Amino acid sequence: MSKPEASTPRERYRAQVREEIKKHAWEQIASAGASALSLNAIAKRMGMSGPALYRYFAGRDELITELIRDAYRSLADTFRARAEAGPDLRDLAHALREWALADPQRYFLVYGTPVPGYQAPDDTTRIASEIMAVILDACTAGQVPDEPASPLEEHLHAHRDWAGRHPAPPSALRRALTFWTRLHGVLSLELAGQFTGMRFDPAHLYTAEAESVARD
Amino acid sequence: MSKPEASTPRERYRAQVREEIKKHAWEQIASAGASALSLNAIAKRMGMSGPALYRYFAGRDELITELIRDAYRSLADTFRARAEAGPDLRDLAHALREWALADPQRYFLVYGTPVPGYQAPDDTTRIASEIMAVILDACTAGQVPDEPASPLEEHLHAHRDWAGRHPAPPSALRRALTFWTRLHGVLSLELAGQFTGMRFDPAHLYTAEAESVARD
DNA sequence: TAGCGTTGGTGATACCTTCTAACCATCGGT
DNA sequence: ACCGATGGTTAGAAGGTATCACCAACGCTA
Numbered sequence: 001m002s003k004p005e006a007s008t009p010r011e012r013y014r015a016q017v018r019e020e021i022k023k024h025a026w027e028q029i030a031s032a033g034a035s036a037l038s039l040n041a042i043a044k045r046m047g048m049s050g051p052a053l054y055r056y057f058a059g060r061d062e063l064i065t066e067l068i069r070d071a072y073r074s075l076a077d078t079f080r081a082r083a084e085a086g087p088d089l090r091d092l093a094h095a096l097r098e099w100a101l102a103d104p105q106r107y108f109l110v111y112g113t114p115v116p117g118y119q120a121p122d123d124t125t126r127i128a129s130e131i132m133a134v135i136l137d138a139c140t141a142g143q144v145p146d147e148p149a150s151p152l153e154e155h156l157h158a159h160r161d162w163a164g165r166h167p168a169p170p171s172a173l174r175r176a177l178t179f180w181t182r183l184h185g186v187l188s189l190e191l192a193g194q195f196t197g198m199r200f201d202p203a204h205l206y207t208a209e210a211e212s213v214a215r216d
Numbered sequence: 217m218s219k220p221e222a223s224t225p226r227e228r229y230r231a232q233v234r235e236e237i238k239k240h241a242w243e244q245i246a247s248a249g250a251s252a253l254s255l256n257a258i259a260k261r262m263g264m265s266g267p268a269l270y271r272y273f274a275g276r277d278e279l280i281t282e283l284i285r286d287a288y289r290s291l292a293d294t295f296r297a298r299a300e301a302g303p304d305l306r307d308l309a310h311a312l313r314e315w316a317l318a319d320p321q322r323y324f325l326v327y328g329t330p331v332p333g334y335q336a337p338d339d340t341t342r343i344a345s346e347i348m349a350v351i352l353d354a355c356t357a358g359q360v361p362d363e364p365a366s367p368l369e370e371h372l373h374a375h376r377d378w379a380g381r382h383p384a385p386p387s388a389l390r391r392a393l394t395f396w397t398r399l400h401g402v403l404s405l406e407l408a409g410q411f412t413g414m415r416f417d418p419a420h421l422y423t424a425e426a427e428s429v430a431r432d
Numbered sequence: 433t434a435g436c437g438t439t440g441g442t443g444a445t446a447c448c449t450t451c452t453a454a455c456c457a458t459c460g461g462t
Numbered sequence: 463a464c465c466g467a468t469g470g471t472t473a474g475a476a477g478g479t480a481t482c483a484c485c486a487a488c489g490c491t492a
Contacts, residue, residue: 008489038479051279060479116248151420162414189327198375199378224460226467266450420458446482
């Protein structure tokens with residue numbers, strides 16, 4: 001999942017055990033949420049007792065941090081993979097939804113409720129901007145160079161540090177952000193179960209929102 | 217906050233202690249998130265020891281459920297209060313953002329990451345539909361009776377149980393949902409700190425999204 | 433091949449949490 | 463003045479994180 005190559009057999013064993021720990025952690029998170037993750041329970045399921053896990057992770061926080069990192073990487077990978085088939089916003093939107101529905105708690109680990117004190121590791125921001133670059137590509141692609149910029153677009157263009165060195169016009173900056181926020185809006189509410197009870201199909205709403213960004 | 221009137225002095229005292237417990241709970245949630253809520257810590261801060269709180273709440277879950285209920289009621293109240301000044305979507309959007317920024321963790325308690333097993337109490341769905349009714353009012357107000365309905369609007373109209381007996385045309389159903397999802401998309405990402413690092417002002421993006429629903 | 437440092441695993445322990453059980457005090461109505 | 467309902471206490475079970483001291487086993491090196 002992360003580092004397939006290891007030189008010595010010791011390191012290979014270590015990496016393998018770490019992966020097994022993470023595997024059990026994901027199962028536990030998927031079934032009861034991240035807040036219910038228990039190192040003790042993982043250890044028991046792996047046949048070893050309690051404190052052994054501390055040889056592989058400094059503590060619960062470091063394990064969760066590692067899972068967040070993996071989730072980020074996984075999302076970035078699926079985005080990049082999809083983008084290689086052509087920079088289409090609808091495709092990206094569909095890939096995002098597939099990825100989220102495959103494991104809702106994994107989505108929430110990345111985009112869900114944050115713990116007030118917690119600081120995401122700095123390399124996740126690098127992955128986040130990698131994701132944003134793919135979106136910016138797709139937003140820049142099908143667009144005519146420049147129409148007159150709206151006030152919002154002026155503002156975003158004035159603070160475009162987050163776009164890095166990407167040559168996206170102001171309108172693409174705005175479209176990339178609304179792509180992100182609109183899809184997250186529908187998706188997170190759907191995954192949170194806020195639509196259950198209402199009988200409509202969230203997929204239709206989702207594709208309509210994706211369309212609203214693609215055509216404008 | 218919830219039941220100001222009580223007959224006997226005993227019940228009055230009980231209600232008062234319950235409110236104080238909730239007050240401390242909110243402080244704790246605001247500073248460390250809902251997952252870090254500790255009944256023991258609350259009891260200590262109130263000068264009484266441990267299990268006394270179980271005379272007032274059956275357990276941690278019931279306390280959190282009560283907080284969620286209060287949060288829902290608070291949001292519905294601010295919505296209704298704002299709606300009495302006239303059914304304007306921009307005003308509602310502004311009221312929502314104010315309410316969310318006042319206490320981000322309270323927002324996440326309502327719309328944030330759900331615990332897989334947990335079931336929201338059924339009376340929250342009643343409050344949720346009350347909120348939705350206000351939005352539907354505002355969406356129906358400034359609208360011409362009927363343009364040709366889009367496929368999404370047809371679908372929503374075919375499954376309009378969630379709108380109750382509200383006389384909203386198909387276009388209003390769609391606008392109400394996108395109002396909800398688009399604003400939640402910007403707001404939740406902002407509150408989660410996903411925009412920190414990017415230097416732009418989320419307020420501009422938020423008002424632009426509110427505008428996008430108001431004008432269409 | 434013998435030695436030995438590094439590494440992985442163990443049980444004991446401290447300290448936290450939720451929550452139950454048993455006991456006691458106090459309030460308020462009859 | 464009595465007595466049940468109510469509120470509060472301590473003790474304790476069960477389970478969590480995390481540290482410590484100890485032990486075994488692996489693998490490199492002399």
